[in-house]
Amino acid sequence: MSESIRVGLLGCGTVGTGVIRILExxxxxxxxxxxxxxxxxxxxxxxxxxxxxxxxxxxxxTSDPAEVLDADVHVVIEVLGGYEPARGLILDALARGHHVxxxxxxxxxxxxxxxxxxxxxxxRDVIFEASVGGGIxxxxxxxxxxxxxxxxxxxxxxxxxxxxxxxxxxxxxRPYPEVVAEAQQKGYAEAxxxxxxxxxxxxxxxxxxxxxxxxxxxPFESILTEGIDRVTxxxxxxxxxxxxxxxxxxxxxxxxxxSIEARVHPTLxxxxxxxxxxxxxxxxxxxxxxxxxxxxxxxxxAGMMPTAASVVSDIIxxxxxxxxxxxxxxxxxxxxxxxxxxxxxxDADRTRCPFYLRFNVKDQTGVLSRISGILGDxxxxxxxxxxxxxxxxxxxxxxxxxxxxxxxxxMAALKTIETLDFVVEPACYLRVEDLQ
Amino acid sequence: MSESIRVGLLGCGTVGTGVIRILExxxxxxxxxxxxxxxxxxxxxxxxxxxxxxxxxxxxxTSDPAEVLDADVHVVIEVLGGYEPARGLILDALARGHHVxxxxxxxxxxxxxxxxxxxxxxxRDVIFEASVGGGIxxxxxxxxxxxxxxxxxxxxxxxxxxxxxxxxxxxxxRPYPEVVAEAQQKGYAEAxxxxxxxxxxxxxxxxxxxxxxxxxxxPFESILTEGIDRVTxxxxxxxxxxxxxxxxxxxxxxxxxxSIEARVHPTLxxxxxxxxxxxxxxxxxxxxxxxxxxxxxxxxxAGMMPTAASVVSDIIxxxxxxxxxxxxxxxxxxxxxxxxxxxxxxDADRTRCPFYLRFNVKDQTGVLSRISGILGDxxxxxxxxxxxxxxxxxxxxxxxxxxxxxxxxxMAALKTIETLDFVVEPACYLRVEDLQ
Numbered sequence: 090m091s092e093s094i095r096v097g098l099l100g101c102g103t104v105g106t107g108v109i110r111i112l113e114x115x116x117x118x119x120x121x122x123x124x125x126x127x128x129x130x131x132x133x134x135x136x137x138x139x140x141x142x143x144x145x146x147x148x149x150x151t152s153d154p155a156e157v158l159d160a161d162v163h164v165v166i167e168v169l170g171g172y173e174p175a176r177g178l179i180l181d182a183l184a185r186g187h188h189v190x191x192x193x194x195x196x197x198x199x200x201x202x203x204x205x206x207x208x209x210x211x212x213r214d215v216i217f218e219a220s221v222g223g224g225i226x227x228x229x230x231x232x233x234x235x236x237x238x239x240x241x242x243x244x245x246x247x248x249x250x251x252x253x254x255x256x257x258x259x260x261x262x263r264p265y266p267e268v269v270a271e272a273q274q275k276g277y278a279e280a281x282x283x284x285x286x287x288x289x290x291x292x293x294x295x296x297x298x299x300x301x302x303x304x305x306x307x308p309f310e311s312i313l314t315e316g317i318d319r320v321t322x323x324x325x326x327x328x329x330x331x332x333x334x335x336x337x338x339x340x341x342x343x344x345x346x347x348s349i350e351a352r353v354h355p356t357l358x359x360x361x362x363x364x365x366x367x368x369x370x371x372x373x374x375x376x377x378x379x380x381x382x383x384x385x386x387x388x389x390x391a392g393m394m395p396t397a398a399s400v401v402s403d404i405i406x407x408x409x410x411x412x413x414x415x416x417x418x419x420x421x422x423x424x425x426x427x428x429x430x431x432x433x434x435x436d437a438d439r440t441r442c443p444f445y446l447r448f449n450v451k452d453q454t455g456v457l458s459r460i461s462g463i464l465g466d467x468x469x470x471x472x473x474x475x476x477x478x479x480x481x482x483x484x485x486x487x488x489x490x491x492x493x494x495x496x497x498x499x500m501a502a503l504k505t506i507e508t509l510d511f512v513v514e515p516a517c518y519l520r521v522e523d524l525q
Numbered sequence: 526m527s528e529s530i531r532v533g534l535l536g537c538g539t540v541g542t543g544v545i546r547i548l549e550x551x552x553x554x555x556x557x558x559x560x561x562x563x564x565x566x567x568x569x570x571x572x573x574x575x576x577x578x579x580x581x582x583x584x585x586x587t588s589d590p591a592e593v594l595d596a597d598v599h600v601v602i603e604v605l606g607g608y609e610p611a612r613g614l615i616l617d618a619l620a621r622g623h624h625v626x627x628x629x630x631x632x633x634x635x636x637x638x639x640x641x642x643x644x645x646x647x648x649r650d651v652i653f654e655a656s657v658g659g660g661i662x663x664x665x666x667x668x669x670x671x672x673x674x675x676x677x678x679x680x681x682x683x684x685x686x687x688x689x690x691x692x693x694x695x696x697x698x699r700p701y702p703e704v705v706a707e708a709q710q711k712g713y714a715e716a717x718x719x720x721x722x723x724x725x726x727x728x729x730x731x732x733x734x735x736x737x738x739x740x741x742x743x744p745f746e747s748i749l750t751e752g753i754d755r756v757t758x759x760x761x762x763x764x765x766x767x768x769x770x771x772x773x774x775x776x777x778x779x780x781x782x783x784s785i786e787a788r789v790h791p792t793l794x795x796x797x798x799x800x801x802x803x804x805x806x807x808x809x810x811x812x813x814x815x816x817x818x819x820x821x822x823x824x825x826x827a828g829m830m831p832t833a834a835s836v837v838s839d840i841i842x843x844x845x846x847x848x849x850x851x852x853x854x855x856x857x858x859x860x861x862x863x864x865x866x867x868x869x870x871x872d873a874d875r876t877r878c879p880f881y882l883r884f885n886v887k888d889q890t891g892v893l894s895r896i897s898g899i900l901g902d903x904x905x906x907x908x909x910x911x912x913x914x915x916x917x918x919x920x921x922x923x924x925x926x927x928x929x930x931x932x933x934x935x936m937a938a939l940k941t942i943e944t945l946d947f948v949v950e951p952a953c954y955l956r957v958e959d960l961q
Binding site: 107111114115119121122123124218224225226229230233234235236237238239304361363366367378379380381382383384385386387388389394397398399400401402404405406413415418419420 | 673817830
C-alpha cells in the first residue's frame with residue numbers, strides 16, 4: 090500500500106462532516122480504488138469547543154488556519170463557503186504547495202480567474218466537482234467524458250430549491266409563498282431565499298458550466314437572470330394546456346458566429362421532455378453536443394452526503410495524481426482568457442426563443458387584434474392562443490404562445506402593449522425551450 | 526504545444542471512421558484541451574482497396590496488423606469487434622508497450638481477465654468507455670465520479686434495439702415481429718437480432734458494469750438472462766393497467782451478506798420512474814449509491830458518432846497520462862480476483878422481486894382460488910389482480926401482480942400450476958422493480 094493521502098479540512102459544517110463520514114465508512118473501498126488510505130490530519134473550525142457529530146475527531150480541530158495550512162498535507166479541502174476567508178486561505182494553500190478541493194461555486198464564479206492563475210503558477214490543482222449539481226458528476230463529465238466533443242447547448246435544473254417550489258406548485262396547486270415557507274421549514278431554502286429563488290445561485294453555477302463547456306468566462310452578474318417568483322398558479326395551468334411544464338433552467342448555447350448565449354429563468358419545456366420529469370429537489374443537466382447528441386445527468390443537487398461524496402471523489406482524483414507526482418492533468422481552460430477562442434457573450438437582447446405571454450385585459454372587442462398587431466409590428470408571430478372565460482365586467486386573461494422571437498423585440502412590444510387603455514396590468518412573460 | 530499523441534487504428538468500419546471524423550473536425554478543441562494534437566498514423570483494414578468515406582486517409586491503410594503494431598504509436602484503438610483477431614492484437618499491442626482503447630464489450634466480457642492482467646504486467650492501460658452505453662460516459666463516471674461511494678444497485682437500459690422494440694410496441698400497439706423487422710430495416714437490429722433481443726448483449730455489458738461497481742467478475746453466461754421476445758401486446762396493456770411500463774433492464778444489486786445479484790430481462794417499472802421515459806434507441810443507467818442516492822445517466826447507446834466520441838475521449842485521457850509518463854491511474858479492480866472482497870454471485874433462485882403473472886385459463890369457477898392457493902403454498906402473496914372478460918367458452922386471462930417473492934418459489938409454483946387441467950398454456954411471467 091502506498092503512502093496515505095493527507096488532507097486538511099477548512100470548515101466542518103454539514104459538508105465537512107459528510108466528508109469525514111464517507112472517508113470513515115468507505116475506508117476499505119477507497120484503499121482498494123486508490124491504493125492508499127486518505128487521512129484527515131487537521132480541521133479548521135470557528136469554535137473547537139461546540140458540540141459536533143461524534144464522527145468528527147475532536148483532537149484534530151483548530152481555530153487557527155495556519156495549523157491546517159502548515160500541516161504536512163497534500164490536499165486542502167475548502168468547505169467554508171462565502172468569499173472570505175475562503176479565497177485567501179485557498180491562495181495561501183496553493184502558495185504552500187497544496188492541492189485544493191472546493192465546493193464553493195460563489196467563490197469560483199467571482200474569483201475563479203485569480204484562483205486558477207495562482208494554481209497554474211504553483212503547479213497545483215484546484216478541482217470543484219461539488220460546486221455544481223451536488224452529487225452529479227457533471228463537471229468531471231464535461232471535462233473528461235465530453236473532452237472529444239463540441240457542445241452546442243446545455244440546459245440545467247441546477248437549483249434544487251427552485252425546482253422543489255415549482256414542482257410543489259404544479260403537482261399540488263399550492264401558492265408560491267406557502268411552498269417557499271415549507272421549503273424553508275424543510276431546510277431546502279435559506280431564511281433569505283433570494284439567492285435560490287431569484288436565480289443568482291443558478292447563474293453562478295451556469296457561469297462555471299459555461300466556462301468549462303465553451304471556454305469563456307461570462308461574469309454571472311451579466312447573465313440574463315430571472316427568478317421563479319414570477320411564476321403564478323395561473324401560468325402553470327395555462328402552460329399545461331399548451332403541453333408544457335415550467336422548470337427553473339440555466340440555459341447556454343453556442344452560436345455559429347462564435348457568440349455564447351446564457352440565461353437563467355423559469356422556462357416552459359414540453360411535458361414529454363426528460364427534464365420535465367425532474368421533480369422536487371433533484372437536479373439534472375442536459376447537454377447537446379455534436380457527436381453524442383443529447384445526454385442527460387440526473388441526481389441530488391445538494392445535501393450533506395451527495396455533496397460530500399463529490400468532494401471525496403475529487404480527493405481520490407488528486408490522490409491518483411499525487412501518487413504519480415503529476416498535476417495539471419486537466420487544463421483550467423475556461424478561466425484563461427487566451428483560451429476563449431474568440432468567443433463572446435451574446436447580448437441578451439439578441440437571444441431568441443418562443444415566448445409565453447399572458448395579458449390581463451378588459452373584456453372588450455378588438456383586444457386580440459390590437460395585441461397581435463403590435464406583436465406583428467415587432468416581427469413576433471403567434472403559434473397558439475387561449476382566452477379565459479370571464480364574468481361580465483371582469484378582466485380576462487389572453488394567453489399566447491409565440492413562434493421564435495428575439496428578446497429585444499418582445500420587450501419592446503410588451504412596452505407598447507402596456508400603454509394600451511384596455512391593459513389592466515403589465516404582461517407576464519416567460520420563455521419557452523422546445524429542447525429539440 | 527507538446528508532442529502529438531500518435532494512434533494506430535485496428536478497424537475502420539463505422540466507429541473507426543467516426544473516430545477519424547471527430548479527430549479531424551474537433552482538432553482545434555482537442556489541442557486546447559490536451560495541449561497536443563492526436564494523429565492517426567496507421568489503419569488496419571481487411572481490404573485497403575474498397576471504397577470508403579473520403580475522410581479516411583487512404584495512404585494510412587494497411588491489411589498487415591504488424592504495420593500498425595510496429596508503428597511509432599502511443600495508443601492502439603481496437604474497433605474490429607468480435608473475439609479474434611481482436612484479442613490477439615490487443616495482447617500484441619500491450620506486449621509492444623502500447624496503450625489500448627477498445628469498444629469491444631463481448632471481448633472484455635469473455636477475455637477481460639486475461640487482457641487486464643497483460644496490461645498490468647506491461648504497465649499499460651486498457652480503457653473501454655464505448656463498450657457500454659455508447660456515448661454515455663458511464664464507465665468513467667463509475668470509476669471516478671463514484672469512486673468515493675458504495676453502490677447498492679444499478680438498473681440499466683443498455684440495449685438500444687430492445688428498447689426501440691418495446692417502445693414501439695407500447696406506443697404504437699404494434700406486434701413484436703413487425704417492429705423487429707422495422708428495427709432491422711433502420712439498422713438498429715442485426716439480420717440475426719438474437720444477441721440484442723435475447724439479452725446476451727445486455728448481459729455482457731452488465732458483466733462489465735458489475736465488475737466496476739462491485740469488484741466481482743461474474744461470467745455473463747451465468748447471469749439470469751431473458752429476452753424481450755417474451756413480451757406480448759397483452760402484457761404491455763395489463764402492465765399499464767397496473768401503472769407500469771415494460772423496459773429491457775440489466776439489474777445488479779449488492780446484498781448485505783456480500784452476494785451480488787445480476788439479471789437481464791424485460792421488467793415492469795413504474796410509469797412515473799425516470800427510466801420509464803427513456804424511449805426508442807436511447808440508453809440510460811440509474812445507480813443507487815449510499816451517499817449520492819439515485820443518479821441517472823441518459824444518452825444514445827450506440828451509433829457511429831456517439832461511440833466514436835467515447836473512443837476519442839478515451840484517447841484524450843490516455844494522452845494526458847502519456848504526457849506525464851504515467852499509467853495505471855485507474856486500477857482494473859474488477860478483473861482481479863483478489864479485489865473481489867469476498868463477494869459472490871447470488872444464486873438466481875435466491876433473488877427476490879415482485880412478479881407479474883399472466884395465466885391463460887378455461888373460464889370456470891374456482892380457478893382463482895386454486896391458483897392463489899398454490900401461490901400461497903410457495904409463500905407468494907397477491908398484490909393486485911385483473912381478469913379479462915371473455916366470450917362464453919373462450920379461455921380467459923387471469924393477471925396477477927405479486928408482492929416480493931423468491932425466484933425459486935415462483936418457478937416452482939408455476940410448474941405446479943401448469944399441471945392443472947384448466948390451464949390452457951404455460952404462464953407468462955415477468956419481473957417487477959419498483960425502483961425505490
